[in-house]
Amino acid sequence: MKILSIETSCDETSVAILDASIGTKLRFTALAHTVASQIAIHAQYGGVFPAMAKREHTKNLPTVFLTTLKEAGMDQQNKKHITIDSKKEKQLKEILVREPEFVEFLLNELSKYKKPKLDAIAVTYGPGLEPALWVGLSFAKALAIFWDLPLIPVNHMEGHILSVLVQKNNLKYSTPKIQFPAIALLVSGGHTELVHVKDFLKYKIIGQTRDDAVGEAFDKVARMLGLPYPGGPEISKLAALNRNSLTPNPSNLLSVFSLPRPMIASKDYDFSFSGLKTAVLYLIRDLTKEHSNILENVGMKQAIAREFEDAAIEVLVNKTNKAVKTSKAKSLIVGGGVAANTYLRKELEEKIATNIYFPEKELATDNALMIAIVGAFKYQKKQYKKSFRTILGIRANGNLKL
Numbered sequence: 001m002k003i004l005s006i007e008t009s010c011d012e013t014s015v016a017i018l019d020a021s022i023g024t025k026l027r028f029t030a031l032a033h034t035v036a037s038q039i040a041i042h043a044q045y046g047g048v049f050p051a052m053a054k055r056e057h058t059k060n061l062p063t064v065f066l067t068t069l070k071e072a073g074m075d076q077q078n079k080k081h082i083t084i085d086s087k088k089e090k091q092l093k094e095i096l097v098r099e100p101e102f103v104e105f106l107l108n109e110l111s112k113y114k115k116p117k118l119d120a121i122a123v124t125y126g127p128g129l130e131p132a133l134w135v136g137l138s139f140a141k142a143l144a145i146f147w148d149l150p151l152i153p154v155n156h157m158e159g160h161i162l163s164v165l166v167q168k169n170n171l172k173y174s175t176p177k178i179q180f181p182a183i184a185l186l187v188s189g190g191h192t193e194l195v196h197v198k199d200f201l202k203y204k205i206i207g208q209t210r211d212d213a214v215g216e217a218f219d220k221v222a223r224m225l226g227l228p229y230p231g232g233p234e235i236s237k238l239a240a241l242n243r244n245s246l247t248p249n250p251s252n253l254l255s256v257f258s259l260p261r262p263m264i265a266s267k268d269y270d271f272s273f274s275g276l277k278t279a280v281l282y283l284i285r286d287l288t289k290e291h292s293n294i295l296e297n298v299g300m301k302q303a304i305a306r307e308f309e310d311a312a313i314e315v316l317v318n319k320t321n322k323a324v325k326t327s328k329a330k331s332l333i334v335g336g337g338v339a340a341n342t343y344l345r346k347e348l349e350e351k352i353a354t355n356i357y358f359p360e361k362e363l364a365t366d367n368a369l370m371i372a373i374v375g376a377f378k379y380q381k382k383q384y385k386k387s388f389r390t391i392l393g394i395r396a397n398g399n400l401k402l
């Protein structure tokens with residue numbers, strides 16, 4: 001089956017076309033995949049602004065979409081335009097009341113192309129930033145009506161879990177054979193969750209953050225250290241420099257300091273990262289009292305980044321290990337933007353004695369390919385919407401749960 005997918009839940013506008021077969025053997029081949037990042041725009045403000053994200057998605061989605069069609073070789077033009085009868089035109093306008101520019105795009109641009117050989121459209125409908133989600137969802141709904149295809153609403157977090165199913169070795173795709181039950185550790189800018197995975201599409205959240213997500217804590221601490229958004233990779237780079245340094249702690253400035261490991265000994269699988277973030281704030285404040293220009297000292301910044309990363313990752317690894325042992329999990333799946341973190345990968349590999357599956361680095365952060373993978377499983381189980389009324393009724397949900 002061939003699935004076209006759309007992802008606009010945060011600051012990446014992404015479209016993918018996946019060729020999948022789901023039987024005794026799973027096979028996934030990406031026919032095309034485009035990710036347009038808004039990071040450069042949001043970086044000036046130190047974080048993602050929902051209204052700006054929405055505007056950028058609206059501006060970029062048609063181009064990202066056409067680029068992807070072209071990459072998959074699905075951009076054959078028609079001599080005659082696809083004709084849209086007045087009933088369908090009315091339906092498209094009803095779906096796109098808030099995105100009138102997409103009506104233009106469909107009727108004047110996309111009508112020039114032949115309908116590609118696709119089986120369904122999959123789209124993220126939550127969780128995420130609602131104004132951003134609506135852009136991709138409305139576009140996908142209209143596309144489903146335009147081409148008469150079923151529409152599959154997909155949970156973004158489910159996408160992060162299944163993102164590990166596409167592994168690329170020397171430009172070849174392979175799919176690992178994951179054994180169940182599995183534990184999934186989901187670590188992103190908006191989520192920190194431990195999920196018990198009984199089988200594909202069968203999930204239960206067993207623990208989650210009570211306040212900030214771990215990626216959010218990385219981003220906020222980076223900001224305190226004067227590093228650009230997104231802060232995760234920046235902190236990680238500084239921390240690695242400290243770990244590899246011959247003189248890891250600038251002892252001329254200060255002997256040692258340590259940050260808390262919040263909830264590391266609690267009996268549940270929950271997390272809390274807001275206190276850790278505040279502890280960094282106080283640490284910087286105290287250090288500044290002693291040495292006024294502390295953030296100009298590169299060694300000091302590296303030491304703070306390292307201690308923060310050590311603390312956050314120690315908690316993640318500890319709780320994940322406990323979840324894996326208690327549930328006798330045969331596999332561990334790691335997903336979400338923070339899964340790109342090298343130190344987290346190394347620590348999990350070292351401390352957890354089960355098969356661990358990480359996404360390819362480019363599939364760790366937000367992308368449409370992972371949404372298409374979920375779409376393929378749901379399509380096979382006929383979990384899609386076909387009629388105009390049911391398609392129209394799908395609503396974006398910023399707080400959607402697994």
Ligand code: KG4
Nearest residue numbers: 188189190215230232233337338341365366
């Ligand atoms: O999954 P994602 O792309 O978007 C959300 O759904 O939130 O995750 C983005 C988050 C950001 O907070 C970013 O700082 C973090 O992932 N991140 C990292 C690394 N790469 C991205 N955090 C730590 N280390 C990294 N290497």
Ligand code: ZN
Nearest residue numbers: 188336337366
């Ligand atoms: Zn994400």
